[in-house]
């Protein structure tokens with residue numbers, strides 16, 4: 001449910017800093033508000049739409065938390081009512097909100113693609129809009145929530161040196177795959193994985209088991225540093241991401257590897273390259289982040305790739321097999 005299968009730069013899933021940014025905005029905007037009524041539009045991304053209509057009205061939003069890449073709106077017991085609801089321990093229920101790729105949640109005026117609208121007791125409406133509906137919304141009792149949260153790894157902002165090393169260093173999987181694996185760490189996605197690996201000078205295709213304890217600790221520190229800075233800058237705005245106040249983030253200006261194929265490395269001026277690791281486009285510097293033996297980057301798109309091809313191939317022998325594809329993809333990059 002947390003994986004993004006659309007690698008194109010147009011649709012990226014919000015990662016920890018973006019979700020944290022939205023959660024902070026919502027905390028300022030709706031904490032303590034009571035939900036008066038629920039109106040639903042399309043419901044194919046909602047676990048149990050009837051449960052929202054049945055259990056949300058009358059509930060107060062007591063807390064807004066981020067968990068990995070999704071949010072939990074913690075709900076009070078129903079106003080003036082102490083009995084346990086029919087489906088269990090409703091007193092400590094939560095509304096899970098996962099934004100998918102194009103989801104937004106904010107107290108806002110009517111808009112296209114609004115699929116969940118919660119009328120609040122101050123007259124405003126908390127609206128969930130999502131053009132592509134890859135998000136998810138679920139009303140979860142305490143027991144269902146506990147079940148939902150099993151299997152998630154550590155929060156990268158809180159993980160200790162020992163725990164991080166324990167989760168990474170013994171694994172015969174590529175470090176990029178480990179960073180993206182929500183059962184290892186919760187909240188890291190493609191952007192912040194690439195940025196932290198560049199900062200730590202570790203190639204994304206290296207195996208976790210091949211990292212030294214020192215390298216793992218450097219990676220943990222730069223990952224935390226990058227995530228904290230990105231939160232301060234309200235995340236990265238690459239696709240549709242807007243925070244709870246409808247403002248785009250700023251962190252994309254600080255990207256050093258992600259989306260920079262063919263551009264100069266900020267440290268050594270080598271050209272940033274791209275490779276597919278763990279099924280995802282991964283950006284790295286071939287000099288600062290030496291690759292494991294036998295691992296090849298994709299050919300650079302554009303001029304240099306075509307020049308090389310022309311030099312190597314007899315005239316009229318056709319195109320380089322990957323050049324056109326890479327070129328088109330790159331052309332769409334921000």
Ligand SMILES: [Zn+2]
Nearest residue numbers: 265268285288
């Ligand atoms: Zn470099």
